[in-house]
Amino acid sequence: MKQTINVNVSLDYDDSEIKRAAKKDYNLKLESYEIIERSLDARRSILKFNLKLLVDFDFEIKGSGKYREKYKPKELPKNKLKVGIVGFGPAGIYAAHVLNLAGFNVDVYERGSDVDKRKEDVFKFIESRVLNPESNISFGEGGAGTFSDGKLTSRSKDDRKEYVKDTLYSFGAPEDIKIMHKPHIGTDIMTEVIKNFRNDLIKRGVNIYFNSKAKRLIFEGEKVVGIETETGKYYYDIVVLAIGNAARDTFVNLIDEGVHLEGKSFSVGFRIEHSQLFVDKAQFRNYVGHKRLLHGEYSLTAKSGDNGVYSFCMCPGGIVVPSASEEFHLSVNGMSFHDRGLPNANSAIVRTVNGIDDPIKAIEYQREIERKAFILGGEDYTAPAIHVRDFLNNSEAKTLINVRPSIKTGVRYTKIDEIFEKGFADDLREGLIQMDKKMSGFIDDAIITAPETKTSSPVRIKRDEYFNTNISNLFACGEGAGYAGGIVSAALDGLKCAEKIMEVTIDGI
Template sequence: MTIRINNLSLGLDDDIKLLKKKASKKLRISAEEIKNFKIVRESIDARNKDNIKLTYAIEIEHKDEEKLVNRVHDNDVRIDNSKYEPDVEPGNELLNHRPVVVGLGPAGLFAALMLAQKGYKPLVIERGEDVDKRTETVDKFWKTGELNLESNVQFGEGGAGSFSDGKLTTRIKDKKCDYVLAELVKAGAPEEIRYEAKPHVGTDILKDVVKNIRKQIIALGGEVRFSSKLEYIKSNDGKVKSIIVNGDEIPCEALVLALGHSSRDTYEMLNSIGIFMEPKAFAIGVRIEHPQEMINVGQYGKMASHPRLQAASYNLTYQSRTLGRGVYSFCMCPGGVVVAAASEDKRLVSNGMSYHARNEENSNSALVVTVGPEDFEGTSVLRGMEFQRHYESLAYKVGGGNYKAPVQLLGDFVNDRKSTKLGAVTPSYKPGFEFADMRECLPSYVVEGIKEGVNNFDRKIKGYGREDAVLTGIETRTSAPVKITRNERLESISLSGLYPCGEGAGFAGGIVSAAVDGIKVAERIIEKYKQI
């Protein structure tokens, strides 16, 4: 149990040591009485660009915590006993075979870690390569356009997040989030992710972090197999019996399915064996690039170059009344690059990526418009997936092949004309680009929605609507196109022993929320079965 104090502010040039003094003043005690002082949240308050503040939440320990909190009568001061302790008790049912975890993205990684920590020695199978080999494979794709269908930006150790920004921001309020961050720090992530309001690891560091967690799983008795693809699930009397992996049958009763949002052949297999799924909404659009310096000035004004301010980010939303759709920025990468993220032959997808330093010339973000089942042709539960495939195929064709991306300047996009030359913003996309008209690879309502959105966003960030901002097509993988429906025990409603989880199952929207969902599934398995 600790005391949490919110809304302590410092100026950009104030010494961080002043925080302890401010905390003791708020509590009306001496600084010497404060024990185990810890920053738990740091955020930037830039509402007044002439007086930008750093705002903190801190935790302390004191010998009379409840008495102290009751005495000060301050809404910013409270007792905090919400820490997550993974103390779930093992169940009584016999587990004849070790649990199997499919996928080594954040959901699978943390499900396997929790199971390993509790003595269940999981088997983890991942269709892609380990992160070192995968990095070589992806680099080759970015240089040559030669795509590996089984190991790429979407598939492999760490999941899609390994080639993104490593953003750890989440909207969920769950005490397991702190556990996830703590485990990431133990594995080599920067300590500051535990308290920054918008924490990120960076692609360069995240690769080593996921590798270190994998090593911990193995050290605890687990096993990890790469280049191992789930091909089929066998059942008996409505229960998981075994799985087929690379042609071999593996018996199991508890199967964690952390497949990721791009495992389309796995979705097709699940549909073929009668696993109940529901189509769901997602969003599609483009990547937009601006000079990072312009975004910094737009967000921080004259203080943009202050050393205590990081590369500025943004989160923009707009609701189109005429279209009845949301338009928003997504997966914003300050000081980052736009990269090829395809996982299927002759289908083009773009994504954003930042290294930890976030010091590249451009900022980029997805700029997307919501779409839903009513927009998808046909009646198949996988019609959203086919919708994605259709527009990715068009983007590949419009880009001229070999995974070159269609690119259009914002001014030309707004005026419905194909670009012929660049302005001051240079596209960062690899392996290359071709000037194109985005109307040839996006639905008309998405094009119109982006136009409306940009007009609105230009009033929020000066220069956002500049004519030479670069649009790179296309972004389609904002979230899974289906939800694999599950019951209160977190099992598939179609098949006992199958535990869908994470972003690919439709239950998460980022690294942290996916990791938390993986932990929840692991807890249900632990509660049901005895240790191995």
């Protein structure tokens, strides 16, 4: 009987220590086991690893966890149904993957470029300050996460998330993503993984069209029957919207075409940078430099009145990157390579934005911040920046610090309050002060680069239990649809969307 147990071991653990821990905690004599997850417990002075082990005994171990067999998508004979997918980020990729295995004829339309051309466009933007609004940090093959950090962290309890990781591993992701509690691939490797995934899909018969923005849907009465791009009209039995959270023009078009969207809560703020060594010392203390410890991370929360303030998408050993996706708008994000070896750590510090029910107003809320930031930075995509102590004091002065901003498009030192609505910056200040109490020194040697606006979609595409929108034959999934946040959750949503399409078509429900 396969089951899981958890044991705490030292950082220098070996096979014998694992077996002693199993004997002590479960009175088990382990002959064999598999480590399926490893997480760091840094709550006490002596750091420990928590290992989740897969074991096999002919009796149920008291206190053990149930082991579920790994998910495997259905592989079915070819059918005649045609599916058009809009977007080739995690949701679109996994929807295409599962539907293809189930025998559907799948075409994918991606507004941005393939990853190689995307790299060129990002470097060109940094050098020339000429933005390609269709191919950038936010838009293109693999979605925004490919050009961020390749984080695979997910709070989902869905067993299928292991399938997502296993698939990425099969296309070249590092083996450690299979056991790390907070796995990450890194932009340098993620771009190659996505390319390998794409080539496999093409080999299996999926058609993928880059630089092919869906301009509008094609209707026949009350149902969707296709997609119109700049190159023509293409007809399908099913259309899947797997767009990203920055696809604001597409959101507006969908509203105009009668698709039901609603505003949802989201968050905005800025990026904060520290020395990675500061974060390592804060998290690892005397264990800094241990061979089994990689790079320190943090996750902090605070409250200012009724508003939540929290860290988001922390990038150890990374850089801040310009993530503008519309001309004359400015936003930033974080990125790390696989080795996370650069001197700065960065994270978003954001405050929740609630109560904007109108989807157009929610979209414009983000845009307004980005327009103001573009002007404040000098109208050439230079980012507004301020040292944290100066931000807290609402001061123009530039306090002397050691950390230097990492964003390649440069910064302009200035107050940043004016890019946010009244009182918003004060909530962020209160959040930073509370975070400093949890992580001493957080507000000292640190710099802010603004604004971070694309933590999640500001809207949600309404759908039923089968992922169908209010328009017949039109399905929605992923971050842009408002049901996911991050690579794994978006991939899971795309996978589940594919399963629902199978239910309502070939399974006859």
